[in-house]
Amino acid sequence: MKKLIIANWKMNPGSFREAVRITKEEDKSASTARNVEVVLTPPFVFLDSVNRLIEKAKLGAQDAFWERAGKSTGEISAVQLKSIGVKYVIVGHSERRALGDTNEIVRKKFKSVLSEGLCAVLCVGEKDRAKEVAFPPSVREELGSALKGISRKLLGKVVIAYEPVWAVGTGKPESPQNVFEMSTLIRRELFGMFGKKISSQIPVLYGGSVDEKNAADFVSHGRVDGLLVGGASLNTVKFASIIKKVNDI
């Protein structure tokens, strides 16, 4: 299985011109990596232009509303995203949860993305670094609530991203050893829900202060199937190095 590296640009960059520059550079980096699938998730406003520029990288979005169309001012649906070429959609990012996305909202978004045949990248992660419990109950709840009732034939489009909230944008990543433990616990949870055959095919990624220095360690020692990169994905040199290092593992 190819490793998956997703660039979450969040609400960046500040201009169209800069988005074009970053896209061209990152698509070039993507084209040199045979063992890595690179996904760019720009803000909605740049999606169509990014899609026209990429040749190797895949297009992703940072969120999707659960209705297909209608009276939802300001929202964007999975069906609309699909129509312009989006292949992956992040749902349940901690920054969206902080803005009000509850587990119930995340469940509806997740389901709508999968129903359109798109890949849904479900973000889960505990808020605090509480080491006394091996598997934080909030992570179990986030997983269980989104995945409950999802038909087995849609599971091939599911990606799980473990992003401990305290490691996001702080420059303080989780250790590869703990990432290994958490990804194992997440895989065990998926195993309990869906059985070995299907659950072993669901990629589990790590996100949270990933940079060019620690990226390879998360994949080789943390044993994750890829990375969800925030800040470092806006620096084309750092991002190219992340792709190369993971590609060379």
Ligand code: 13P
């Ligand atoms: P940082 O890499 O900036 O910590 O952000 C991680 C993230 O939120 C990716 O979705």
